[in-house]
Amino acid sequence: MSASLQINIPPLRSLSLQRKLSHVSRRGTSVKCAAVASGKKKHNVTLLPGDGIGPEVISVAKNVLNLVASHEGIEFHFQEMPVGGSALDLTGVPLPEETLTAAKNSDAVLLGAIGGYKWDNNEKHLKPETGLLQLRAGLKVFANLRPASVLPQLVDASTLKKEVAEGVDLMVVRELTGGIYFGKPRGFGTNENGDEIGFNTEVYAAYEIDRIARIAFETARKRRGKLCSVDKANVLEASMLWRKRVIEISKEYPDVELSHMYVDNAAMQLVRYPKQFDTIVTNNIFGDILSDQASMITGSIGMLPSASLGGSGPGLFEPIHGSAPDIAGQDKANPLATVLSAAMLLKYGLGEVHAAEVIEAAVLDTLNRGFRTGDIFAPGNKLVGCKAMGEEVLKSIDTRAPSLV
Numbered sequence: 001m002s003a004s005l006q007i008n009i010p011p012l013r014s015l016s017l018q019r020k021l022s023h024v025s026r027r028g029t030s031v032k033c034a035a036v037a038s039g040k041k042k043h044n045v046t047l048l049p050g051d052g053i054g055p056e057v058i059s060v061a062k063n064v065l066n067l068v069a070s071h072e073g074i075e076f077h078f079q080e081m082p083v084g085g086s087a088l089d090l091t092g093v094p095l096p097e098e099t100l101t102a103a104k105n106s107d108a109v110l111l112g113a114i115g116g117y118k119w120d121n122n123e124k125h126l127k128p129e130t131g132l133l134q135l136r137a138g139l140k141v142f143a144n145l146r147p148a149s150v151l152p153q154l155v156d157a158s159t160l161k162k163e164v165a166e167g168v169d170l171m172v173v174r175e176l177t178g179g180i181y182f183g184k185p186r187g188f189g190t191n192e193n194g195d196e197i198g199f200n201t202e203v204y205a206a207y208e209i210d211r212i213a214r215i216a217f218e219t220a221r222k223r224r225g226k227l228c229s230v231d232k233a234n235v236l237e238a239s240m241l242w243r244k245r246v247i248e249i250s251k252e253y254p255d256v257e258l259s260h261m262y263v264d265n266a267a268m269q270l271v272r273y274p275k276q277f278d279t280i281v282t283n284n285i286f287g288d289i290l291s292d293q294a295s296m297i298t299g300s301i302g303m304l305p306s307a308s309l310g311g312s313g314p315g316l317f318e319p320i321h322g323s324a325p326d327i328a329g330q331d332k333a334n335p336l337a338t339v340l341s342a343a344m345l346l347k348y349g350l351g352e353v354h355a356a357e358v359i360e361a362a363v364l365d366t367l368n369r370g371f372r373t374g375d376i377f378a379p380g381n382k383l384v385g386c387k388a389m390g391e392e393v394l395k396s397i398d399t400r401a402p403s404l405v
């Protein structure tokens with residue numbers, strides 16, 4: 001275990017990152033929009049439907065984006081590319097070069113889901129999941145934003161008591177490309193007693209903490225202005241540096257209230273009193289666990305979107321659920337997680353805040369009108385399939401959004 005640490009340090013691009021995020025609060029401002037003769041803002045979006053229910057939910061989200069675009073004076077140019085199992089079948093690899101190039105050259109990327117039984121026994125480099133990891137690495141997205149909101153209409157879907165779950169509206173900002181999942185040395189070996197060992201390294205450089213902290217402060221600033229940094233600074237050196245750097249970066253954001261919490265306490269507080277949280281920032285492994293835990297407070301995997309952002313270049317937006325092979329092709333999937341991911345794409349990827357809000361409002365309106373897919377159905381609601389749910393969201397957009405064009 002004497003191998004030295006090897007860390008690749010890409011250049012810090014916090015300025016472009018700050019610029020990108022600061023645009024989010026300005027209505028109708030786009031990071032990469034180009035004013036054209038028609039007066040419409042144009043955005044290139046790469047769609048990656050993927051496998052299983054991916055194509056079904058992406059199709060709904062595309063219709064929603066097109067309709068909201070017509071109301072908001074936006075023009076989308078979509079390019080649909082294969083990824084995951086469908087790319088394996090088509091090209092022999094889970095992330096074809098053409099797909100990555102198209103994604104990199106676009107303003108934002110919307111992914112459905114990848115994976116399925118058919119490819120489960122493939123070698124690691126030929127698994128659909130490998131394509132997703134390659135995509136995240138290729139786009140250099142280091143910040144994963146996962147909101148978990150308990151909608152009043154779905155409060156009974158939570159596994160927590162109603163009084164604990166209702167009103168929860170939090171965002172987990174997880175560091176995505178560093179920490180123990182990537183740190184070296186790692187591997188298997190033998191200890192001094194001859195026992196077999198497995199080992200990994202939790203390591204963070206200051207620049208990695210600084211850039212995720214800035215994303216988190218910017219995110220908190222656009223929410224309720226409260227940021228809780230979760231670490232294990234009472235035990236781990238990497239966490240001690242994490243806390244030191246977060247405190248340092250907090251000086252740039254005097255308007256955001258910063259607190260710190262040890263990860264074991266955070267796990268407990270998330271089920272005891274989750275309403276106390278606004279924005280949480282944490283490292284890769286703690287974020288992996290806490291964001292899944294937070295999502296379960298909402299009780300509905302089919303409702304939860306996510307965004308992965310880098311310092312420059314397009315963000316990657318995707319529902320947190322997988323390809324749901326058990327219901328694929330049956331028109332049973334809940335498309336709302338993908339529709340809400342499209343809203344995050346507009347808000348965090350393109351700076352089209354108002355358009356994002358129109359979509360969010362339409363989703364709430366659709367739920368208020370009683371429409372539910374099977375995963376969130378309760379007696380008294382109207383059971384619909386994936387397509388019909390999409391149609392209802394379109395109706396809500398049309399009836400609620402005043403046309404701006």
Ligand SMILES: NC(=O)c1ccc[n+]([C@@H]2O[C@H](COP(=O)([O-])OP(=O)(O)OC[C@H]3O[C@@H](n4cnc5c(N)ncnc54)[C@H](O)[C@@H]3O)[C@@H](O)[C@H]2O)c1
Nearest residue numbers: 113114115116301302321322323324325326327333334375
């Ligand atoms: N980001 C991704 O693309 C991603 C994430 C997780 C899993 N996966 C892959 O997906 C495949 C299936 O994995 P899994 O079963 O563990 O997770 P899953 O999220 O696909 O499904 C878990 C359960 O939730 C249901 N479900 C998921 N999304 C739903 C939706 N939108 N509407 C209604 N019900 C929904 C499914 O029917 C299933 O019962 C695997 O190949 C896995 O590797 C991909």
